[in-house]
Structure formats: C-alpha cells, structure tokens
Amino acid sequence: MRIAFTAPMKPLDHPVPSGDRTMGRLIVKALKSAGHEVEVASTFRSWRKDGSDELQSKVKAEALKEVSRIANDWKRDRKKPDLFLTYHLYHKAPDWIGPALADRFDLPYAIIEASRAPKRKTGNWAFGFAAADMALQRADAVAAIHNADAECLHEVVPPDRLDVLLPFLDEAPYRQAVTGSKPPASAPLKLLAVGMMREGDKFRSYEVLAAALDRLMNLSWHLTLIGDGPVRSKVVDLFPADRITVLGALGAEDLPAQYAQHDLVVWPAIREAFGLVLMEAQAAGTGVVAGNTFGVPDIVRQGETGLLSQEGDVEAFAANLENVIRNPGIADRLGIAASAYISANHSLEAGAARLDLFARKAVDNHRRPQKDQGK
Template sequence: MKVAFTAPMKPLDHPVPSGDRTMGRLIVRALELAGHKVEVASTFRSWRAEGGEDVTREVKKLALTHAQEISEQWIERGDVPDVFLTYHLYHKAPDWIGPYLCAKFNIPYVVVEASRAPKRQSGNWALGFNAADAALAQADQVVALTNSDAQCLSQVLSKDVLTVLPPFLEEARFEISQSVTKGSADGTIRLLCAGMMRAGDKQFSYMVLAAALKQIADLPWRLTIAGDGPARAEIEPLFDRKRTEFIGLIPWQEMPRLYRSHEIFVWPAIREAFGFVFLEAQSCGLPVVGGRVFGVPDIVEEGTSGLLSDEGDASALAQNLMSLIKNPHKRENMAAAAVENIRKNHSLEAGARGLDKVLHAALERHQFKRKAHGGR
C-alpha cells in the first residue's frame, strides 16, 4: 500500500532528538520493511506547549489550510494514497489534516500511538481534546504502544478498532564490529543514564536519580550522563562531580558503543510514556533500573531484564541499584535476558508484522463501512 504519513506531535525532521522522533522514524522503517511505500504527506506540527481556545482555533485554521493544499497536490498528480497514518495523537497535538483528507478522498485513517486524558475535556485543552477524540472516532484502526494507553482508549474505542503494538527498534543499528570492555579495572561498576536536560519531568528524573545515588555512596560505582539542555546548569550540581561524567549530547552512531561500555542503565522515568532509551539499553545488553510508570513495564521484563520501582521513589531505586551492583551474577543474567527480550518482543521485524496487520485491518474495516453506507 501507499501510506501517507504525518506526526503532529513532532515531525520526523525536527532538529531536537527524542524518543518520539525516533519512534516516528522507526514506524516509517517498519512500514517500508513490510513492503509499503511511505510518503510524508505533511510536516505540520500542531503541538503547542500552552492551550486555550484562541491558540487551538488558530492551529486548526493553519492545519486545514495545509490539508487543502495537500488535497490539491494529490488531485493534480492523480495519485491518492491507499491509507493515511498519523503518529502520536493527543490533546496537545490534535490531527485535523488526516481526518480531512481521509474524508475527502474516502480512504482509511490509522492512528499509531494515541493517548487520552479525560481530565482535559474542560479547561484550556478542551478544544484539542475534542479534536483528538473526533479523530479517534473517525479512525479505522488505532494502535496503542502501551497497555496503560490502551486502557484509557478502550473507553471510547471498540475492540475491533484498538490494537496494542509494543514499541520496537532496529537492532542492527546497535551492533558494533568490535568488542568493548565493560566496567573498570578496579571493579567499579559503570552506570549510564541518558536524558534531555529540561525543566519539568526530565529534571525531576535527575533529582530522583541524584537522591538515590547519595543513598549508595559507599558502593563502588561511577556514573556517565549523556544529554544536554537548558536545565543543565541546575542538574549538574545535584551529582558528585568526582564520580559523575557529563558527556553532553551524543550522536546516535556513538550510542551503541557507549551503552556497551557500561554495566547498568538507570533512569527514573518520571512521567515517561515508555522510555525509548530502555529499548536501546536492553538491545546492547544492559540490565535496566528504572521507574515503574505508564508503559515502562511493557518493555522491561521486571525481575528478568531489569528492576523497576514506584515512580519517584528514590529509596527503592537505590535498593535496586545496590542489588545489581553487589551481584555480578544477577547483572550477567539480566544482561542476557535484556537482549533476548528485545529480540523476541521489540524487533523491527515484529513492528513491521504488527503494522502490516493494522493496515490490512483498517482497509477491511473501511471497505465494510463503505458497503454499510451504500458504497459512499
């Protein structure tokens, strides 16, 4: 099939790296692997940091103007895609473009990664919430990447529309040609964390991590932090500079070697949807110590490929770190289990198979709806 693609939360060419951008690119790769042709129909970003009726109405106006331009292009070239796929839809990033084009050209509409917060039905985000809900109601298939999102979506979507497809990654991108020495000659355990340094949930994650590390200051560890951002000046003083190395933003090509040169990946994951870094770390054979929040338990096999603690619980995070630092046998077993978890459950091939099924289900449901409405 020919798939028209858009990502209203963060376009694929957005300059700031993130798990969201990475997941969007992987969806395109998976669709192509499954034999589909993907066209980025729009790079329009509907996401806004602040809501409000005036803001949302202006975004909607811009989006529909852009949708009309795309419509004219499709008509002029005489080539309409078989399906329209929107990645990451919610009240801060509604989609007006996909629903408009699907209605105009009578093609199936698919949403991959949707979340729904009923508390946003009123207040500044009400119009965005209603627009996202309208898009969900029109969709022929909706994919949730986590069970927590699926649970919320099940309130407004039927079982024949809603699918859970676990997040996935391209394992080949995390392979390296040469072996890397893990740990230190003196037995110090090398911990790694990676996250953007910005105010809000990310900064809170760093605060929880710093508090946890202070509780195990007597253990032999060193920490590497990969990441940068506007809150770096506030984050760096939280950590013991004698035991912490800040290496800033790292190109993705260098991340596999960085992961593999460490022994434990740790990230508190405050308010994380699922944490793409957890997939990357496990792919490179690192056991994970993180927060038990939203979709994290969907991608980290608790007790097998990692240890999870309640969100924001620094003491529990410290206990899990201590457990792995003191037990090399446990670290080795979890490292092997982490690689196997990704291979079995979160590979690009698994994503391609899942998305292929979703597209065919959307086409079948759309055809059924057309027949039910007299072929219109």
Template structure:
C-alpha cells in the same frame, strides 16, 4: 500500499532529537520494511505548549492551508491508499488527516493516540474533542501500551484498537555486546523541566547512599534544565560522573556498550525508547514501576522496577546489581535477547503488516 504519514507533535525530520522523533522514524522504517511506500504528508508541527486560543487559531489556519495544498496534490497525482498519523494527544491533535481521509475516502489510522479525561478543561477540552473524533473515525488505532489502550477504551468504547509493542532498529547494535565496565552506570535523557528533571532529582538522591560502592556514571543529555539537573548532583564526587551532553543518536550505542547498568527513574515515560536501546546493548535496567515503563522492562528478568517515589528501593536495586555481578550478567543476556528477538524492527514490521492487512483499501 502508498501511505501518507503525519506526526503532528514532531515530524520525523525535526532537528531536535527525542524519543518521539525516533519512534516516528522507526514507524516509517517498519512500514517500508513491510513493502509499503511511505511519503511524509506534511511537516506542519501542530503542537500547543500552553492552552492559548491565539496560537490554536493560528495553527488551525496553517492546517487548513496544508489540507488545501494536499487536496490539489492528490487531485493531480492521485490519492494515497491510507493515512497514518502518529502520536495524537491533547497538545497535538491532527487537523489535517481526518478531513482529507474523509473527503477522499481513504482509510485513516492512528498510532500511539491517547486520551485523558482529566485534561477536559478549557481549550484542552476542545483539542481533546478533536483527538476523540479522529480516534472514532480511524479504521484502526494502534496502541503501544496497555495503559493507552485502556484510556481509549474507557473514553471511546467503539474505537477500533490494535496492539504493537514498542520497538527499535536493532541493526544499530553490534552482533555481540561489548564487554563494558560492570560498575559503570549509564543514563540517556533530555534535561528539561517537569518529569525529566524529577527523574534526575530522584537519581541523584539514590546515588548518595551507595557512595561506598565503586560506581561511575555516564550521562547523555542536554536541555534548558541543565543547570538545575547538575545542581542536584553537586553533593556527589565530581570525578564519578561524566557529563557527555547531547550527542548524535548514532553515537549512543557506543556509550551504552561502555556501561554495565542503565539507570533512569522514568517519571512520565510513555514507555521510553532509551530503555529498549540499553537492553539491546546488554544493559539491565533499574527504573520505577511507573507509567509505560513496564511495557519495555521485564521486572526481575531484564532489570528491576521499583515502587514509584521510593528512593531507597531505587538505590537498593542499583546496589544489588553492582554487588551481584553474576545476577547482572544473567539479566544483561536476557535483556539483549528480549529486545533482539521480540522488539526488533523486523518483528514490528510483521505485526504492522498483519494489522494493516485487515483494513479494506479501495
């Protein structure tokens, strides 16, 4: 099929790296891997940081202009077979795809759309109504987590739903995992206020009580909360922590291969692409049993998921893997098998093909 792809939150070619951008790119790769022709329908970033009516009105005008541009393009060159929108939510609705799909009788599909009733206030209620209409119109809404699926089911009972597990391109990882330092902890996360800063805070608190163990840590990430994050770790020995800053995504595997355990609390994680990459490199994970993290880490098999907010339990899980290298080695092997065999690009492409094959295309 010829597929028009759109990611209103962050287009695949956006200059700022993030898990969202990475998954958009992976979806394009998976669709192409399945034999489809994928074209980026629009690079318009329809993202509202705050519920500001003026910003919303301005973006609506831009979306209308993009819809008009695509209408002319499709009238001239022919319409696509399907419209595919990635990651719709209250701050990033799709104001282009639903209108065009309806006008041109093209099936409309979403991936990782979400709906939260607690956001139904003020302008967010209006943007969520747009998301809900898109979900209702969609021939298929592809969910990455059971949490998102349940949210859509509760809000829009008649929505057409399908499941696709979060995945990565495992070709970036070597055929055999490198033998990293088993006591080297690794974290890969942006430094921004909110959930990311809260996860860094918890991580710093957890490392203090296990200072008697011979761990070191590599931290990949940067952002506006850099000073706040580093201040949280000020009480720890400076020579134990390597601050690598922002690096190119292609360089992340080498950092992971040099480590032994991946540590990240995971507040607010939809699922966390970094968890998938860490396990592909053969690192067991220590995270919280929170948000969408259980969708990508198997507790007791590929890592440990601790109770939300329990710093002592989080520290204890890290200590256990540091002290029990045999157990860490077993988990490392299972983590790598899990990702390579169950969460690869090839597996995702096959699942996507299966889901899209059920949609009637004119």
C-alpha cells in the same frame, strides 16, 4: 500499499532529537521494510505548549489550509494513497489533516500512539481534546503503544478498532557495538543515564536518581551522564563531581557503544511513555534499573531484563541499585537476557510485522459496512 504519513506532535524533520522523532522515523522505516510505499503527506506541527480555544482555533485554520494543499496535489497527480496514517495524537497535538483528507477521498484512516487524558475535557485544552476525540472516533484503527494508554481509549474507540502496538527499534547498531564477549561487571559498577536535561519530568528523574545514589555513597559505582539542555548545570550539580563523567549530548551513532561499555542503565522514568533509552540499552546487552512507569513494564521484564520500582520511589530505586552494585553478576545476567528479549520481541522485523497487520486491519475495517463496525 501507498501510505500517507504525518506526525502532528513532532514531524520527522524536526531539528530537535527526541524519542518521539526517533519512533516516528522507525515507523516509516519499518513500513517500508514490510513492502509499503510511505510518503510524508505533511510536516505540519499542531503541537502547542499552551492551550486555549482561540490559539487552537488558529492552529486548526492553518491545518485546514494544509488539507487544501494536499488535496489539490493528490487531484493534480491523480495519486491518492490507500491509507492515511497519523503518528502520535493527543490534546496538545490534535490531527485535523488526516480525518479531513480521509473523509474527502474516502480513505482508511489510522492512528499510532494515541493517548487520552479525560481531565483535559474541560479547561484550556478542551478544544484540542475534542479535536483529538473526533479523530479517534473517525479512525478505522487506533494503536496505543502501551496498555496504560489503551485503558484510557476504550471510552471512544471500539474494541475491534483498538490495539496495543508495542514499540520497537532497529537493533543492528546496538548489536554491532558489542564486540566479542562483554567483560563481566565489576567494581566500581559502571552506571549510565541518558536523557534530555530540561525542567519538568526529565529533571525530576535526575533528582530521583541523585537521591538514590546519595544513599549508596559507601558502595563502589561511577555514573556517566549523556544529555544536554537548559538545566545541564543543575543536573550535574546534583551528583558528586568525583563520581561522574559528563559527556554532554552525543549523536545517535555514538550511543550504542556507550550502552555496550556500561554495566547498567539507570533511569527513574518519571512520566515516560515507555523510555526509548531503556529499549536501546537492552538491545546493546545492558540491563536496566528503572521506574515502573506507563509503558516501561511493556518493554522491560521485571527481574529478567531489569529491576523496576514504583515511579518516584527513591528508597525502592536505591534498593534495586544496591542489589546490583553489591552483586555485579546480576548486571551480567540482566544484560544477557535483555539482548535476547529485545531481539525476540522489539526488533525492527517484529515491529514491521505488527505494523503491516495494523495497516491491513485499518483497510479491512474501512471496507466493512458501518452497521457491522464496533461489534
């Protein structure tokens, strides 16, 4: 089918790399691999750092101008899509474009990676929250990317229109990075952390990691840091200089080899939706020690492909690290299981199959009589 796509949180051509941009591109790639024709209908970005009725009213007005432009193009070319698909919607990034076009052209409308924070119903984000809720109520199919988000959507999305669509990746580059058999883990254990270096949750993850490793200075380990950002110097200063290697930001093409060369990826995952890095590491045959946050347990099997601890719990995170550093064979076991797990559950092929079913469900729901929906 012909699918019109937009990503109001971060368009696919945004210059700043992120897990969100990567996931959006993967969704388009997977849909195409499943035989669908996908066109980016708009690169309009509704996301704003700050919220207010006045600010978001202006964003809505800009979005509606984009609706008129797209509608005129479709009428001129006599080529409307079979489905309008929006990726990543919430109160900071509402979607006014998809619902408006879906109503105007009587199209099925679907949302992937929807989340909802009821506490934003009032206050500075009330306008965006209401707009996101309207889109959710209009949608013929809605997918959360982990079970925690799905729980918050039940209030506005009927069960027959709500799914959990687990994330996926193109595992080929990560498999290719593992040349021959990976050498057994040994002291000093080679640890790797990959993440943007900015204030907020990312910096807090680095703080938790540093505090955990500080408790393990008597053990043999070395940490590689990959990432860059406005607080890079603050991040680097958290760790002992003789125990770290700082590589800065690397291109996506260079990351698979880094995962494959390390024994363990370590990331506390403060407020992470699921942690694309954790999925990439496992695809390269590297186990993880991470925080048990939101969708992390949906992509990491506790005790099998990784060791998880409660979000922000320094002592528990350190205990998991200590267990692996003292017993390097655990890292080998986690890595072998991780590679098989990603291949079976989170590959591009698995994602394409799930997306294909989801798109067809949206179309089927749209065709159903209104009186039958929600039952």
